[in-house]
Structure formats: C-alpha cells, structure tokens
Amino acid sequence: MTPLRTEKNLVKITTDHPHGVGTDAARPDGILKVRGEFAYSSDLWAEDMLWGTALRSPHARARIRSVDVSRALAVPGVHAVLTHEDLPGVKTYGLEIQDQPALAVDQVRHHGEPVALVAADHPETARRAAAAIAVDYEVLEPVCTEEQALDPERYGYVHAPAEYRGKASGNVLHRQRVVSGGGVTDEVRARADVVVRGTYEVGMQDQAFLGPESGLAVPAEDGGVDLYVATQWLHVDRRQMAPVLGLPEERVRITLAGVGGAFGGREDLSMQIHACLLALRTGRPVKVVYGREESFFGHVHRHPARLRYEHGATRDGRLVYVDARIVLDGGAYASSSPAVVGNAASLGVGPYVVPHVSMEALALYTNNPPCGAMRGFGAVQACFAYESQMDRLAAALGTDPVELRRLNAVEEGDALPTGQRIDSPAPVAELLRRVKALPLPPAAGADLREMPGALSNTTHGEGVVRGVGYGVGIKNVGFSEGFDDYSTARVRLEVVGGEPVALVHTAAAEVGQGGVTVHGQIARTELGVERVTIHPADTGVGSAGSTSASRQTYMTGGAVKMACEAVREELFARGRARHGWTHDDLSLAGGKVVSEAGGVLASVADLLGDDAIERTREHHHRPTQPFDPETGQGFGHVQYSFCAHRAVVDVDVELGLVKVVELAAAQDVGRAVNPGAVVGQIHGGSVQGLGLAVMEEVATEGGRVRNPSFTDYLIPTLLDTPPQPVDVLELADPHAPYGLRGAGEAPTLSSTPAIVSAIRAATGLALRRVPVRPEHLTVRRPEED
Structure with missing residues (x-):
C-alpha cells in the first residue's frame, strides 16, 4: 500500500539517485524468497x-x-x-x-x-x-506466580541466593523506580477531581517466526x-x-x-x-x-505482565498524576529482562505530560519459560495498561477519548518522567488527529463473508456489533541507559568491468527488515554509483549490534553513510591532487565527479584505475545515561518514536468472535529511507499487536507449556489481517542520519490497545486482559459491571 506522506522538514540528501535514499528500492532477496529459492x-x-x-x-x-x-x-x-x-x-x-x-x-x-x-x-x-x-x-514444586516469587522463603528460590547476579535480590531479577514531581503523595492526589484505577494483564506472546x-x-x-x-x-x-x-x-x-524471521526471539x-x-x-x-x-x-518469549495503574486528572481533563506498578514474569533466566524493565518503567506513563509520577517496574525469576526480547520490549505491556486507563478516564470525564489524549500529549521540548526532554519532533497530537480523520470503513453489507465467524458458517450476522477504538504509544529507539551503542561498516569502492562498484560489509543481521536494501540505497546516494554489492554479514568485520530496538537503519545505516563519506572524500582528495580542483561543491552522480560550477570533472573509474578505496567507520549515537535506580532520572534514551492507531471491529457478542475490520495507523518516521519498506514494517508490527489483542498466548500450567505448536498457538493469517491505511509523517530528527527515526516497533505498541478499545466500545465490557478470548465476551462477570 502506498503511504500518505507528509513532506515537511525533510533532511536534504546528497543526491537524487533513482534507487537511493527516499525511494521504493526493491529488496535484493525479494524475488528469491517469493520463488522459494532463498537459502535459509x-x-x-x-x-x-x-x-x-x-x-x-x-x-x-x-x-x-x-x-x-x-x-x-x-x-x-x-x-x-x-x-x-x-x-x-x-x-x-x-x-x-x-x-x-x-x-x-x-x-x-x-x-x-x-x-x-x-x-x-x-x-x-x-x-x-x-x-x-x-x-x-x-x-x-515450581515457582510460577507473582505471589510465589515474592515469597521465596515459603515457595523457594529459582536460583540459590549465592547464584544471583547483578541487581537481583531473592526472586526479584531487576527493579526500576521512576519518581518525578516529588512522586504521588496524598497532597497530589487531592488535586485530582477524577481518579480511575485498574489492574491489567498481558499474556505471554511468542515471536512465532516461521523459520x-x-x-x-x-x-x-x-x-x-x-x-x-x-x-x-x-x-x-x-x-x-x-x-x-x-x-x-x-x-x-x-x-x-x-x-526466517526474528522479532527478538x-x-x-x-x-x-x-x-x-x-x-x-x-x-x-x-x-x-x-x-x-x-x-x-x-527461545525466549514476551514477558507476561500484571500492571496496576491509578490515574488522577482535573475536571477539564488535565492529567495530575500516575501511580503504577508493573510486574513482569522473566521466567527462569535473566536474558534481557533488566533492559525490558528499564523500558517499561521509563515509558510506563505513555506519550503524555504528567506532572507527578510514582512508577515501579520489576521482573521476577520464576520457573516459567524464560522471557526476553520481543518487538516492543517492555513498552508493549505498559501501553496496553496506560491506554486502557486513558479510555476509562475519558469515560469518567464524559469526554472524547482522542481529544483527552491530544490534550495531554507530549510535544517537542516537554520533559518525560525521567527528566529527559524530548529534543526532536513529537507529533503525538497530530498523529491522533490524522488517524481519526481517515475515512471510516463502510458498514458490513449483506455478504455474510464479512461477518465475524461467517467463513466457518457459525453466524448469519445476528448479534454483531461494531466498535471503534484508539491507541497511541511511545517507544525508545536504540540501546539505552548508558550502553555504548555503535555499529561498524566497511565500504570499498573499486572498478569492475569498467564500472565503479561499491562493496558494503557489515555484521548487521538481515532478519527480514530490509537492511540489505537500505545499505545499498545509502551507498548509491553517497557514492553516486548504481552497482552495490552487500557482503555476507559475519564476524570478519566489527560489530553492528543487534537487529533489534528499531536501531539498524539508524546505527548501521549511519555507519555505512560515514564509511561512504570517507571513501568519497578520499576520491575527491585524489582528484584535487591529480587535477588541481579547487571546487568546494564536489559530489558524485552517475559514476562521475561533478560540480555545480564546473560540471563533470572526471569519471570515478578513471580516478580509481586499478586501485580501490576502502574505509571502515564506527557510528556511535550520542551518549545516554543509566537511570537512577530509585528515581529513574537520567538521559536514558537516544530517540523516541510514536505511532497512533484507530481500530474498527465487528464483535459477535453471542459467539464471542471478533473481526478486525480495519486497522489504520499514523506514524512519524523522521525520514522514510525506503517508503515501501516503512509501510511494510508498520503493517507487520500492527498485525503482531493484533495477535496479542485477540489470539496469541503461550499457555502454561504449573510452568509447563501447554500449546507448543501452531495448531494450538494461534497467529493471525491473511484472513485475520484487515485493510491497513497508513499515514506516514516525515519530521526529521536533527540528531539522526538523514533525520530518520526507527520505525519497526512503535506500531506493535498502539495496535493492541486500539483493538481492545474498539471491542470495549462494541460490548461495554471492561476487558482488562489480553489476549481477549471468546469467553471474555460472552459471559459477564461481576467485576465487569
């Protein structure tokens, strides 16, 4: 689907190469994968x-x-x-x-x-x-629940106390607090005219990669x-x-x-x-x-979570405070749980201005399956809770849930609860406005195939109710909390068959996100060549970091850009030494060295001859800081990304069946290096959020996995995937290469709460747990009243 693009504040790129940065370049591995010829x-x-x-x-x-x-x-x-x-x-x-x-x-x-x-x-x-x-x-007897893990003297230690590492204590693997505005005191609570409280649960999700x-x-x-x-x-x-x-x-x-797919697993x-x-x-x-x-x-799974939230607001809808506790089940081993806890705590109030925050997030050792990285990485669980709270607060205030979110949305220059100020565009209110303004899909017609469950002949449309819901989220990009996040790239420019060819060598793992395409686009843009070869990723070159945290285009793309610039400058230096050029506006295009004043000055092939230029560069993002363990204060994240969703669902309230009719999104990506791939990332992340909302959960009983198969662990198929209109904004981040913003994870956050919000709107049920199952929709429990 072609994205709707907002051409505003775009970073000027070096050239307008037809297959360079900003174009829908084709994936070099795409045809092989479609034909079934790609070697996994x-x-x-x-x-x-x-x-x-x-x-x-x-x-x-x-x-x-x-x-x-x-x-x-x-x-x-x-x-x-x-x-x-x-x-x-x-x-x-x-x-x-x-x-x-x-x-x-x-x-x-x-x-x-x-x-x-x-x-x-x-x-x-x-x-x-x-x-x-x-x-x-x-x-x-296994330690499986929060209550058991927090009482190790009674139920046991998952690891012997002498074995604990890092900041672990007892069965508490890691803990992070965030306190801002002096925290949430009785005096602060008294300033709120409306208070809503809720306890939410998120099930264990699997990455479900096909390979x-x-x-x-x-x-x-x-x-x-x-x-x-x-x-x-x-x-x-x-x-x-x-x-x-x-x-x-x-x-x-x-x-x-x-x-064959990864998603953190x-x-x-x-x-x-x-x-x-x-x-x-x-x-x-x-x-x-x-x-x-x-x-x-x-492999590890997404952390199941239990989240307790209290929101206070003034009568006109301004947030006064958030008091929250997030408990993540880390399973038997630590994996990346400390970082997941850091994300959950630091992003746990969402993309909103909140004057007073008391937040605690912790991960527990249990005898459940180990949990670690999965797309969204701690922010997914928190987003479901805080967005559910925003809907409850809107209902309590009698106000429009989108306008309540826009009223409290962060903007560039605002401080987050960690004390970090957002120093790049944060168009949260605009994303919400845009996604709400997209045309709604038509009502279901007489075709029964459009009804939930109709393809299995379980309904003729009776008991079907439509609902619309919204969600918005904030996700960090890159490694955080003082980690020296860097990536390495080696670029070689040489002549092959009379034509300049660039060879790009990194250790970046191509897991389906399109890095091999992006690196070629950057080399074409910076070196003005058509032919680019991507060397297989291996440990023969310096680290590229993980293909996670929405960081590879930012980090390895930045390293490729730097290495290309170094190669280009060496090529220009040779030309100046050989031909005495004095132009200060040299660039590369079409295999030529050109100047606006002097025109074509030389061919790259002639300048190189039988020689080659090779340069290796490391790209480090600006330094971050560890969060203070007691207050959570610190410049902990290098960049933030934002996405908003509107979900339209049809619910058969008699059978408990849900059909997501449409899942629209608006997201700021800073700069779409490959616009088609960006939309693909937004679609993919949104569908994984859909899976968490209504079907995906690793079921455990006494620590044992009960559904380790795609027969019993359900993931969305083509029939479950709705139309997904996407509005892509491009508001440049001045700190990032090309102004780009990591895009892969943010849509996974907001799609889940948007879908559940729509189901709530259709059914009137509270629905405080995901995935939402048929039995949650057909039996009204006392706590739902």
Whole structure:
C-alpha cells in the first residue's frame, strides 16, 4: 500500500539517485524468497555432516540426581553424547547476566531446558538416542506466580541466593523506580477531581517466526569453529559462546545464514553452543534444526505482565498524576529482562505530560519459560495498561477519548518522567488527529463473508456489533541507559568491468527488515554509483549490534553513510591532487565527479584505475545515561518514536468472535529511507499487536507449556489481517542520519490497545486482559459491571 506522506522538514540528501535514499528500492532477496529459492539456515548442508539434537526437561523445576547416557551411546549411528560434564569451558552464559547453563548441571529451572546433546548420522537416529538417555529427576514444586516469587522463603528460590547476579535480590531479577514531581503523595492526589484505577494483564506472546532455529557448525583446522546460523547479533553470540567452548573469540567465527524471521526471539542463544560443542567433539560438521515444538522451548518469549495503574486528572481533563506498578514474569533466566524493565518503567506513563509520577517496574525469576526480547520490549505491556486507563478516564470525564489524549500529549521540548526532554519532533497530537480523520470503513453489507465467524458458517450476522477504538504509544529507539551503542561498516569502492562498484560489509543481521536494501540505497546516494554489492554479514568485520530496538537503519545505516563519506572524500582528495580542483561543491552522480560550477570533472573509474578505496567507520549515537535506580532520572534514551492507531471491529457478542475490520495507523518516521519498506514494517508490527489483542498466548500450567505448536498457538493469517491505511509523517530528527527515526516497533505498541478499545466500545465490557478470548465476551462477570 502506498503511504500518505507528509513532506515537511525533510533532511536534504546528497543526491537524487533513482534507487537511493527516499525511494521504493526493491529488496535484493525479494524475488528469491517469493520463488522459494532463498537459502535459509535450515537449508545448510556439508559433506560428512552429522545431525545434532538436545534432550530437554519434561519438568518445570527438578533436581537432577543422575544422567545415564550409556543406552544412547549404544545406538548405531551415534557419534557423541554430551552432558554438562563435557563442557570445555565455563558452564553458563547470558545476554546481560551469565546465569543460564549451556546444559543443565544439577537442576532444571524450566520446562524444555536442555540436559544433554546427541550427534548422529541421521536426525531420527539422534532423536531416538536422546530419548534413550535416562535422567533421574527429583521433581519440585515450581515457582510460577507473582505471589510465589515474592515469597521465596515459603515457595523457594529459582536460583540459590549465592547464584544471583547483578541487581537481583531473592526472586526479584531487576527493579526500576521512576519518581518525578516529588512522586504521588496524598497532597497530589487531592488535586485530582477524577481518579480511575485498574489492574491489567498481558499474556505471554511468542515471536512465532516461521523459520525455526537452525545452523551448521564446522570444525576448523586451527582448533576453532565456523558457525553458520540464523541470529540477530553475531558478535554477542560469539562473546557468549567462546567462554563455554573454551576458545578465544577469534577462533569462533560466525556467518549469518538465511533468517526466517526474528522479532527478538533470536537475540539470545539457542542451538549455537550445542552445535559447536558437537562439531568440536566429533571433528565433523554438525547441523541442528529445531522442529516447531522445540522452537517454543528454544527461545525466549514476551514477558507476561500484571500492571496496576491509578490515574488522577482535573475536571477539564488535565492529567495530575500516575501511580503504577508493573510486574513482569522473566521466567527462569535473566536474558534481557533488566533492559525490558528499564523500558517499561521509563515509558510506563505513555506519550503524555504528567506532572507527578510514582512508577515501579520489576521482573521476577520464576520457573516459567524464560522471557526476553520481543518487538516492543517492555513498552508493549505498559501501553496496553496506560491506554486502557486513558479510555476509562475519558469515560469518567464524559469526554472524547482522542481529544483527552491530544490534550495531554507530549510535544517537542516537554520533559518525560525521567527528566529527559524530548529534543526532536513529537507529533503525538497530530498523529491522533490524522488517524481519526481517515475515512471510516463502510458498514458490513449483506455478504455474510464479512461477518465475524461467517467463513466457518457459525453466524448469519445476528448479534454483531461494531466498535471503534484508539491507541497511541511511545517507544525508545536504540540501546539505552548508558550502553555504548555503535555499529561498524566497511565500504570499498573499486572498478569492475569498467564500472565503479561499491562493496558494503557489515555484521548487521538481515532478519527480514530490509537492511540489505537500505545499505545499498545509502551507498548509491553517497557514492553516486548504481552497482552495490552487500557482503555476507559475519564476524570478519566489527560489530553492528543487534537487529533489534528499531536501531539498524539508524546505527548501521549511519555507519555505512560515514564509511561512504570517507571513501568519497578520499576520491575527491585524489582528484584535487591529480587535477588541481579547487571546487568546494564536489559530489558524485552517475559514476562521475561533478560540480555545480564546473560540471563533470572526471569519471570515478578513471580516478580509481586499478586501485580501490576502502574505509571502515564506527557510528556511535550520542551518549545516554543509566537511570537512577530509585528515581529513574537520567538521559536514558537516544530517540523516541510514536505511532497512533484507530481500530474498527465487528464483535459477535453471542459467539464471542471478533473481526478486525480495519486497522489504520499514523506514524512519524523522521525520514522514510525506503517508503515501501516503512509501510511494510508498520503493517507487520500492527498485525503482531493484533495477535496479542485477540489470539496469541503461550499457555502454561504449573510452568509447563501447554500449546507448543501452531495448531494450538494461534497467529493471525491473511484472513485475520484487515485493510491497513497508513499515514506516514516525515519530521526529521536533527540528531539522526538523514533525520530518520526507527520505525519497526512503535506500531506493535498502539495496535493492541486500539483493538481492545474498539471491542470495549462494541460490548461495554471492561476487558482488562489480553489476549481477549471468546469467553471474555460472552459471559459477564461481576467485576465487569
């Protein structure tokens, strides 16, 4: 869908290359993917290859009394069986806190935790051998709820107290408070004419990428290992892997293989260490490919959350205070929970001016599945709660919910509860105005196929009610809280076949977001060439950071831009030295060096000859600060992005079925480097929010996952995806390359509360939990009255 674009405050780019920045450049991998010819990591193959698999715990919490691998070793075709005793290095790893064992040592802490590994000459042989491993478990009562986790003396410690790392205390993994305006006191509460309170719940969502975890490890002659894998962060994978493998980092080489989606689920390690351990032990290449069930156990999920909010406002709708507590279930291991907590706390009141805030966010260790990064990263859970509160406040005041949001919306120059002032455009009120002004879809006609549930012949339209709802959110971009966020790019300009060609080499993981397209666009824009080759991402170049936090176009795009500029300046220097140019307005276009005053001065091919120019640059965003642990004050985030949604739903109140009729969005992206890809990101993020709103949840019982399949874990299909009009604003951020603003996550925040708001409007129910299920819509409970 072609976006509606607002051409305002655009950053001037170097050239108007037809396939450069600001154009709908085609994806270089697009045709291969459409034809089914793209090589994903699960397609990897090597001569003399073995297959690896893991034996996983059937229990959420248990002590391991013994592990007997003798029967597995006796299976014909088995080449290795490993337990934690075979680990050559340290036993644990982790993104932020090294608390997760590569293989369980003396206990298991979650359902599906890996206990042993097998390498065999056939995948079915490996699975049969793994099943033959005898593990003697002493099953323990798992710690699964907030109440249990906060009372470890009674219910137990997920980790022994001596094992806690970082700021963890008891089963509290991480805590962050935000206090502004002196906090919320009795005196502050007295200033509010209207007060609304609510407790909200968000279920555990899975990233549900279609390409399960997979990779190929190949032992090397130097005693190291080469790993080809689908991941999101090559260098941090290596940093975590090398100590467990007992190798220096330089002998662990990682190359990105084809990635079938990620959304945060590949930011942690899955099969990487296991494949390498087996390859190093057997001396042969080892391939590991998860099935769908194992994939549910093999990666982190979105944190389930319980959120308690109290909002106070004046009679005219001005917010006076927000008092809130956010409790996130981090599961058995830390993963990125500390950063998720930081986001939830610092963004927890939404894109609103609130004079007084008392906020506490914490993540708990439990024996539930580990949770970590997923699109939106802590801000999703908070957005559902604060937007639900804004709807309740509007109802209590008898005012329009959109106008209430616009009245309190932040603007450029406003301070957030962390004390950080927004120093780039923050068009929250304008986004709400625009999305509300978009034409509404027509009412459902006589065609029963337009009704919720009609394709399964469950309704003829009786009991169907329409509702309209809104949501808006704020999301940070890039790594925060003092992290030195940077990305590296190497650019080489040379002549091939008489034509200048740029080679761009980064370690940025292409996970479907379109980085390979954007990097080519930037090189064409800055170097004025048509032919650009993207080198495979690997650890042969400096880190590009993670493909997460909506940061890659900003960070790696910025690094590519800087490297191209360095190459360009060296080319100009050669021309000045050779030809005595004195022009100060040199640029590159169409493979030529041009000047507005002097016209075409030389061809790039002639200037280069048989030589090449190669430059490597690191792009660092401006520094941020850690939040004060007690007040949350600090310049914690480098950039903010904003998106607003309007949802239109039809609800069959008799059957409890919901059809999202339309999901319109308005978003400021600073600069659309690739407008078509930006709209695709907004569409994709919106649909993941739709899934959280009405269908997606990893169901657990006593810590055990009950639905590890796409039969029982439901995700939106084409039939569930409505038309999605998009209004794209481009208000440049003066601190960012090209003025761009990270775009991938913000739509995931606001789509969920907008859809639930529309369902509330149709049904009159409070609906304080997502996903909304049919039984929530057909049975009125006392608390809904």
